Amino acid sequence: MPGAHAARIAVGATRLAGVLEATSGRLDPGADGDVVHRVFTIDERVQAEVDTAYCEPPTTEQLGILDDVLSTLAAGLSRIEENIRLTSEAETDQLTGVANRRRVSKSLAAARAMADRRDEPFAVLLFDLDHFKSVNDRFGHAVGDIVLARFAELLLDNVRPFDTVARWGGEEFLLLCPGCNLDGAVAIGQRILRASPDSFGQTLPAEVRQTTSVGIAVYPEHGRTPETVIHAADEALYRAKREGRDRWAAAGVTTTV
Structure with missing residues (x-):
């Protein structure tokens, strides 16, 4: 030029x-x-x-x-x-704005690679809104959608910037916490369970107490692949629901709280 x-x-x-x-x-x-x-x-x-x-x-x-x-x-x-x-x-759930399963797959692969490189764990927490079908049946799906979005906000407000919050399907949500051990994951789960009933504002009548159950598993303690860790968290979640809901359960821990 x-x-x-x-x-x-x-x-x-x-x-x-x-x-x-x-x-x-x-x-x-x-x-x-x-x-x-x-x-x-x-x-x-x-x-x-x-x-x-x-x-x-x-x-x-x-x-x-x-x-x-x-x-x-x-x-x-x-x-x-x-x-x-x-x-x-x-890679985004359009209703709640959090990640969907496609993005979770990428995040899990990255978390595993980092865990192996640094010799540290990562935690998976699976949340399920208790009796959510009754919310849809009683108040309609529009209200149910708001409840899902509010719960996603609750999760985002209680995690670190590099954690992954995802809608796993229906009323189930997944939280991926790199570098987090079982004690840390249980503390996060307990904090969210305590906040859940009060997180929906005017969306639900005061007499409706929307609780949550959570299953927790940690890599590599409860599985050597992301898929087996999620399976362990899923089994823990359903154990929490069988034993009364509104509580957490962890893989390898016999009690639920």
């Missing part, structure tokens, strides 16, 4: 600094010259910006080449953004 001195490209909030070489050789980066600013948008959203400094006023041809480059960059960024959006939607 004859006459070009230097270019600064901005992509979103990230600025990349670089010096363009002229066909006649590298120009003095301290030289004075004109600056041309270009902004490219798609659907009224800024996709890319570029500031180009010239030792002499740029020609129409030079500006046209720059416009072509930035147009290609902006279109590429737009496609990347759209792919990210579609992937996020495919």
